[in-house]
Amino acid sequence: MRTVLLFGVILLALAAEAGAAEIHGTVSENGKPLPQGVSLKLDCGATSASTQTDQFGSYSLKVAATGECRLSLEYKGSKPSLTVTLYEKPSRYDLVVKDEAGKVSLGRK
């Protein structure tokens, strides 16, 4: 029984590794990168991942899923989001934050 369980765990780990997808890029506002520490979250149904922007406004997220996911960030008290598509190969999404009359929106560059 223990061997079967161990085998199952190994298989699950391998499956997760095989299906791991990455999304990366930069986040900017008015042509300037966002400050370090802005939180980003990627929701792909059952699986999700979180990260923060670095000092250059860059981010990278990896999840064990491909297809359409929802990417959101917490900025200026808002949580704008957009639909992104993840592939087996890494996808680059350079994002632009727009603050129009207090309404913060997120889009692809």
Added chain:
Amino acid sequence: MSESPERRPVRDAWDKADIILKPVGGLLTAIAVAVLGFWTSSFLRDREAREAALRERMQTSETNARLYSELVSKREESESALRKDMFTSIIGSFLGSGPTTIEQRVLNVELLVYNFHESLNLKPLFLHLERQLKANPQRAEYLARLNRVAEEVSKKQMLVIEEGGVTFDATANLKTLSFLAPDGASQSPFVARELVLDGVRRNLKVEVLGSDPDASQLQLRVTVRTEQGRGIETTSAEFWLGYFDFPMIDNIRLSNDQRLAVVLNNFDAGHQSADITVAYFPGKYSGLREKPYYDEVLAKLLAANRSAAAGVETPASKPR
């Protein structure tokens, strides 16, 4: 007979000074002439020495420049000869009748792509090898190698292009033949952007016409509208885009020596989705395969001359 004693003239200080200074004056003149002569000849000697040193420096630098250019041209010649030999032997392995293994052919494609990706359109070779791999038991491994090399070269070329051009990314839905809007919330039948490069404003529109999941390719139509004087110039092209289309080589030629290329970043047959990058860049970043149009070269030279002349005339024409 008595002689009256000769009366000695009375000399004042000026007369005495005159007596003393007459011979001294001659001496001083001689000394002044000698000093002036020495100074002049020394000045001339110094100037000659300086000029000789300058001439020598210029000659040395000219010799160095000549030597450097000779070395560079010789190195380029030997490099060209080496590349020619390499190209002939690699391409011979594809076109010749001798037996070669798939491993050798994949290796040869890798060598060609890494060394000649800026000069040759190697898409036919990739597709040829892909067709040959269909019945191979190690197909997946070799295809992964081909895709990896294509991806690396595309990324390398895009890094160069992004330095001087403008780009944008878009995600295509191959099921609905539409694009995900930049806000990621809605679908649009096309993606359109207004881009400016070197003062030329163009409107770019990209549409998905179809897809081939087996070949990981999508069919696109790109329409470019440019304001030219009072009219609008429209350029349109339809093509299939795959992983083996490299932006420096496979691009659309636009007016003003500019280019437009589309790169396939990702293709997911399962989710029926593809990610592309559209690059609008100056012609100098395109590959060496294309020869320049003479009228474009002339127009560039004339524009450069005009701007140089304007630069010279501007300060002089300023009111004083």
